[in-house]
Amino acid sequence: MNGDEAAGSVVTSAGPVGSEPRYLSGFGNEHSSEAVPGALPVGRNSPQRAPLGLYAEQLSGTAFTEPRAHNRRSWLYRMRPSAAHPPLRRIDHGALRGAPFDEVEPDPNRMRWDPLPEPPAGTDFVAGLWTLGGNGDARRRTGLAIHLYAANTSMTDRVFGDADGELLLVPERGALRLRTEFGVLVAAPGQVALIPRGVRFRVELPDGRARGYVCENYGQPFTLPELGPIGANGLANARDFLAPTAAFDEPTGPVEVIDKFCGRLWAAERDHTPLDVVAWHGNHLPYLYDLRRFNVLGSLSYDHPDPSIFTVLTSPSEIPGQANADFVVFAPRWLVGEDTFRPPYFHRNVMTEYMGLIEGAYDAKAEGFRPGGGSLHNMMSAHGPDRSTFDRASTAELRPERVDQGLAFMFETRWPVALTAAAVDAPHRQRGYDDVWQGLGRNFPESGGSAPS
Template sequence: MGEATPQPLFNTKKFHWTDAKSKSVTRPEDPYKYLAGFGNEHQSEFIPGALPIGQNSPQLCPYELYAEQITGTSFAATRATSMRNFLYRRRPACVHGKFTKIDDNPSVEASFLNPSLEVHNVPSQLSWSAFKIPDKAGGAVDFTMGIHTLGGSGQPNIREGLAYHIFAINSGMPNKAFVNIDGDFLVVAQEGHLDITTEFGHIYLQPSEICVIQQGVRFKVDLVEQHSPKGARGYIIETWGTKWELPELGPLGGYGLANARDFLFPTADIDTCSTGGWSIISKQGGKYYSTSQNHTPFDVVAWHGNYIPYKYDLTKFVYHNTVSVDHTDPCINTVLTAKSRDIHAPLCDFLIFGPRWDVAEQTFRPPYFHRNCASEFLARIYGPDKVGGRSEVFAPGGASYEASFTPHGNADERTVGAMYADMKAMRVGENQLTFMLESCRSLLFTAWALKDSGHLVAEDIPESIWDTLPDRFGKNEEAMALLKAMGRA
């Protein structure tokens, strides 16, 4: 990769991508070309003529390549849900040695079935300060060993559930590839720039961008040193037995929220520079296995299909909200959704909150006090170090969690101020970007999240915080007079 030239126009604190008035679909640091369109059939060839025409598996492929299929759904899936690809590569992926058990990443967990000694119920709130990027002086920590599980629900073996992880790395993956057999990774970049090599080509990922790498796809994560002097940090949402989709738009019509055209897919880019042997690390049931081969796993010259890693820039999100009265439920900010077996409750919704306008009139503008059936996990990508209230979010790189039906809302001086504020149009979320995961599941948490990480701030909000929410009704003279007249004072 050549050196990228940073451009101040693309400061992550901009209101929206359009503020930069760019004629490119990517930021200036990104050196790669992409295909656009969520859910599309795509095809790409690094060498012209490498894709067979009119069939998938000719007797002899162009340039004597090997045809190899990868399927992300069952063979008999409906046409609308079928996900698969044909890859045309120098050597089939089956050309490798025996898989052997290796030392696990001790802070990765994949089983969240109660009762268990490994994971724990938490009935209220958790908050973590910014997770530490490992010091390079302490040794190399690459993506395979830099993943740390916070919590989850279910198990990959039963194709049902999810896990929330953070990653913190200081090294790339020379001659090493990773493949997650358990499920799909949705990766959120928070600090540092990542050059992700996949079998389908490259994805360049930087803060406020996300990417999805599907189950069974081989990839490697390297640091872009110019923009990652200390390393990189971010979040991973792992889903089992379901795929990320765009939410339905309903009365919004054909456009809005995350538009399909803004999702970008890599183009074929065969690795011709690597030499020597390669290690392939496979995660299955949260355990690590390794095999070796004497050729690069990224030797795909051409491909076609719809089971492809992709990325999305969160600054392209099109916000919608009320233009009259009342606060809109947070689902209006859903970027992607992963369905569960319950058609009325998704396994996970990925939401974002960034700079936008609030114009609601005669309305308590902060989120109303609420108890949701959904659990809520929040993390700040950039912005102020701390925002108060029961839904506490600490510095960028940290996180907070609210269990299902735990009462929460804003519990500080801003609440009273919002009750008597001048109802003018105002900007909210200025200079910040936060994402939230809403799930129909209450999570079970790992010992690493609750103790070993050293970043747990509090298991609950102190009771004293509620002293800022007095009983104002009890001091209202009109209300007390009415109660007295009713014989209830």
């Protein structure tokens, strides 16, 4: 085990809202934790009688026979096995959708949305999920879905799990207190939480309301990108990813357990909570990561590297370098390039880019791109800075410049993103987005001679 907490550290319960959880440090590690001393078996995974009358249960995030370096699984020691539930029934899935996305034909136009409107009173995290679009097929474990959420009520008697993929949660407003089968994570704006496929959790809102983004990854689990010629250090450091220590909920009454399966929601009422894991060990784990810990690398001479240099996590595909999904962050950094157009350059990309804004402003758009909003540039859609940004950056005096007025991110994928009908018709979609590039006229002289000074 590699972490800040020793195996066997005692955490007697998840704790009340507002209490500080305890974490284990390191991404992809073999961690172990127990909330009650002696709950974790020693020397075996499934003894004839598990300690303290618990049930041993393996949760496999990958196939048994995948290479050891890729294999994700954890052993859970719980009060009751997950198998102890009545038949599942289909329930309303609201504005939540899943792949394949075929409501609307793929659209090459550039699109941008304002933040989600305020939800009705009593909306929890699951009810507040709103699907923008996606690609691939959840049944074939390829592609991704892009969701947003807006909620104003904590989940109290409901628990959620996703069989289709892992969930990367990006809070933009309000913290999320995530009570998972493995313990508690608290993700505030500027941090992200990764919930693996199949892990159940409920969401409490310490600030009373919350809004943000979700990347649902159907493909290979997110991992840290290879560093190549960067070397051994840089970008997102493994030690900065935090896993929870074991903690459990005490049974308090009936609980509705909701599972997302092949794009639809199914539920069953249980007389006990599934968040009853007393001890665990393995590497199929939830994580918390502070985006401000990202070690930004860049040019010390001229130009700036491609935005791939800002990749935090990647879900690889069978084609090296073409990710099923990438999560990219534009964190605070210094710009020092000489004779360099410093904002993101004009660009057409074989990869599809969805960008969101957590706080502040984005340096390629002077206005219109607001925290909680987002833009979609499908593959080969031309995009780049707007006119005012271009003019300012083309004439600015090039001194070392600190960019710390905003925190933006990108979900990038190898396939085009098909939108839902709700996203196309949304009142908060900006119908005049193309106008931001108006006024980028010809500067080359009509005569073909030298450019004007």
